[in-house]
Amino acid sequence: MSTLDDLISRDATRVWKACGVIRHLRDRAELSALIDDLDLIRRSTRNLKLGGMVRPNSTHLEFAIRKLEFVRDSEGCFCLLYTHDDMFDPEREQTSGNILIKSTVKTPDGFVDHYVCVCLICGSKYRVTEREYHYTWWKWELEPNFNENDS
Numbered sequence: 001m002s003t004l005d006d007l008i009s010r011d012a013t014r015v016w017k018a019c020g021v022i023r024h025l026r027d028r029a030e031l032s033a034l035i036d037d038l039d040l041i042r043r044s045t046r047n048l049k050l051g052g053m054v055r056p057n058s059t060h061l062e063f064a065i066r067k068l069e070f071v072r073d074s075e076g077c078f079c080l081l082y083t084h085d086d087m088f089d090p091e092r093e094q095t096s097g098n099i100l101i102k103s104t105v106k107t108p109d110g111f112v113d114h115y116v117c118v119c120l121i122c123g124s125k126y127r128v129t130e131r132e133y134h135y136t137w138w139k140w141e142l143e144p145n146f147n148e149n150d151s
């Protein structure tokens, strides 16, 4: 079954799963195929109850659609999408070969405060704040005046 089949199935679990696939998909050909069906995806998911206990699962669908629109409308690096969502784990992105964690800054009690990351595709630098409130989330912010000596 394809990601498109899952997206338009009106089955909450399958839609959620498909949104997870889109979140990490970087193949522009595969994404473009989905963009061709963007109207169908919007119609098929309208008013669909996606549930979610502490974080509404609808945010995954909103992000998936935003990502398809981003790829449709721009040639920008995929890393720009990190700033539009709070579910991108820097360690996972590093394992996937998308970014490099240059440093990890901890709080005095040993928790991660933030990471300094570099996109391995376009070289953009990010400060990524890690927080936990019911679930772990990350805030990605571009560092336009990044100073190499700070890292």
Ligand SMILES: [Zn+2]
Pocket (backbone or CB within 6 Å): 077, 078, 079, 080, 119, 120, 121, 122, 123, 124
């Ligand atoms: Zn980038």
